[in-house]
Amino acid sequence: MASATEQISTENAPEHCPGPESQAAGQADACAGCPNQNICATAPKGPDPDIAFITQRMASVKHKILVLSGKGGVGKSSFTSQLAFALSHDEEVQVGVMDIDICGPSIPTIMGLENEQIHQSNSGWQPVFVQENLAVMSIGFMLPDKDDAVIWRGPKKNGLIKQFLRDVDWGELDYLLVDTPPGTSDEHLSVTTFLKESGIDGAVIITTPQEVALQDVRKEIDFCRKAKIPILGMVENMAGFVCPSCHGESIIFPPSTGGAAALAKELNIDLLGSIPLDPRVAKSCDMGVSFMDEHPDSPACTAYEAIIEKLLEKVG
Numbered sequence: 001m002a003s004a005t006e007q008i009s010t011e012n013a014p015e016h017c018p019g020p021e022s023q024a025a026g027q028a029d030a031c032a033g034c035p036n037q038n039i040c041a042t043a044p045k046g047p048d049p050d051i052a053f054i055t056q057r058m059a060s061v062k063h064k065i066l067v068l069s070g071k072g073g074v075g076k077s078s079f080t081s082q083l084a085f086a087l088s089h090d091e092e093v094q095v096g097v098m099d100i101d102i103c104g105p106s107i108p109t110i111m112g113l114e115n116e117q118i119h120q121s122n123s124g125w126q127p128v129f130v131q132e133n134l135a136v137m138s139i140g141f142m143l144p145d146k147d148d149a150v151i152w153r154g155p156k157k158n159g160l161i162k163q164f165l166r167d168v169d170w171g172e173l174d175y176l177l178v179d180t181p182p183g184t185s186d187e188h189l190s191v192t193t194f195l196k197e198s199g200i201d202g203a204v205i206i207t208t209p210q211e212v213a214l215q216d217v218r219k220e221i222d223f224c225r226k227a228k229i230p231i232l233g234m235v236e237n238m239a240g241f242v243c244p245s246c247h248g249e250s251i252i253f254p255p256s257t258g259g260a261a262a263l264a265k266e267l268n269i270d271l272l273g274s275i276p277l278d279p280r281v282a283k284s285c286d287m288g289v290s291f292m293d294e295h296p297d298s299p300a301c302t303a304y305e306a307i308i309e310k311l312l313e314k315v316g
């Protein structure tokens, strides 16, 4: 049965709604004028009862890894998809990808699942399968048109992330990769709060070499430390360009302040590796296929392999 706070519609809640389950619900400054103020002020507070259901659901997931980036356009979702494809090479390994980039879900396209839809069964929402051991869940599957804009306030986004964690029937998974939106926003807070009891193995932070991207990575690292999420390491994407014809490498985005290596050293974080820019990565993503399968000879593929190996060593 839905709890009192669940029955509150937060669709028209103010932007800074503290959440109907929070102790400040109905009393915070943001609540002034909200149509739910009376209900929120009087509804029972305390730990979110759904956390127990999420923990129960997540008990069948061995490893949970967040993929984060300070900025958009640094190749975070490409990395998530390549990691998922690579892990699922082993038929014995079960992999799930949860795309919580609610306003810009690109995982369905990148993983070749455009126009797919999710279905419900008695055991919950069924994810969409790329292959038998690789399942995906994204809001992209729920949009009637891929060009539709998702304009949701925080509480509604939080509600969907909760449903993804509580209601999706992943089955037994070895790895659940959570592809997050750029920056640190409602989605990040929600997923870390809801998974607090289940445990998150850690976060991989994706960046590019320029200072403008690295500045935002500092905020991401600060967020992880405040939220007590272990940082598995940083990945520097688009570090140089590999010519697909001669395989020669040149620098496109000069690391004016030392790039990810200098930042990793300064902040005492592992740099898992640097991936050179290969235009065929973008092409593989557009076509929804695995770049590493298509171009195993590329230096970018070699870099991906080394990074994934290090990552798996860390996760154990």
Ligand code: SF4
Pocket: 008, 009, 010, 013, 014, 016, 017, 018, 019, 020, 024, 025, 026, 027, 028, 030, 031, 034, 035, 036, 037, 038, 040, 041
């Ligand atoms: S929904 Fe509740 S908690 Fe959110 S702003 Fe309205 S009164 Fe406050």
